[in-house]
Amino acid sequence: MFSKFFLVLFLLISFSCTNNTPDINSVEPKKIRENTLTIAILPEQNVFEQRKKYRPLAEYLSNALDMNVKIKLLDSYGSIYDEIKNKTIDGAFFGSFNYVLTKARADIEPIARAVGTDGKSTYHGLIFTRKDTGLTGNAKALKGKSIALVHEVTTAGYIFPAWYLKKHGVNNFEQYFSKITFTGSHDAAILAVFKGQADIGAAKDLIYEKLLSDNPDIKDKLVVIASSIEVPSNTLCLRGDLDPGIKISLKEILLSMHTSPDGKNTLTALDALSFKETADSEYAELRKMASELDLDPQIYPFRHNR
DSSP, rough: HHHHHHHHHHHHHHHHHHHSSSSHHHHHHHHHOOOOEEEEOOOOOHHHHHHHHHHHHHHHHHHTTTSSEEEESSSSSSHHHHHEEEEEEOOEEOHHHHHHHTTTSEEEEEEEEEETTHHHHHHOEEEEGGGGOOOOOOOGTTTTTTTEEOOOTIIIIIHHHHHHHHHHHHGGGGSSEEEEEEOOOOHHHHHHHHTTTSEEEEEEEEHHHHHHHHHHHHHHHEEEEEEEEOOEEEEEEETTOOOHHHHHHHHHHHEEEEEEESHHHHHHHTTTTEEEEOOOGGGGHHHHHHHHHHHTTTTOOOOEEE
């Protein structure tokens, strides 16, 4: 009888403790979300290269900020504005023209960009071809050829080649070629030309040079036929409504990263020496280029029907 009594008492106490214990699944995720900073990156290289490159940065910033910094790889250049508008990300490493478009219709603040191992924090757009095509920068000779581009909201992978041809008297850019392929990434555009899938291509010089240094065969077969003005390399920009304290801390951490051993290791993974502050005024020449193409950043579409 006493054993039954103690058994019932034990079950009642166990039941009471179970019901008074907070539900981890309902409490912790909310806490984690509130303490998470989500930064997006664009798909300029293949997904494995991008994750390898930015994972150390996420870890470094998480420790420095004492919060969970999450890197989100976007599947398209055209999705970045929606992510900012819907507040599904707190910031992103914006490409130059993507920044110009987003800044024209959303409150974002440029923070800093990486300085590469060559000491540069800017890049050029390139137009290139295979050496065996015999093509040069002569716009008339490009008529009827096939071209590999990246995306319509990239400086190097669309805006520059469109501007270059217009400067040489071509006003019907997308009708000028026998075929236009949008590859979605800079390295894919370069490889398309190398493999003979397109006669010419356009991409940023940072990816072009890295790909050629890693692949001697590509270096032997491709040649650059035109180069753009310098524009700021991918810059971390944050939503304007983000906590000012977080923005200030993040900028300070990035700008001083090169002064610590862990920071230097993180920069090595990014192929960088340091970070430098970026100002909106540095995009003036790119805005001028867009204006000369009669492109209005406030209405230019992030996504195009092809």
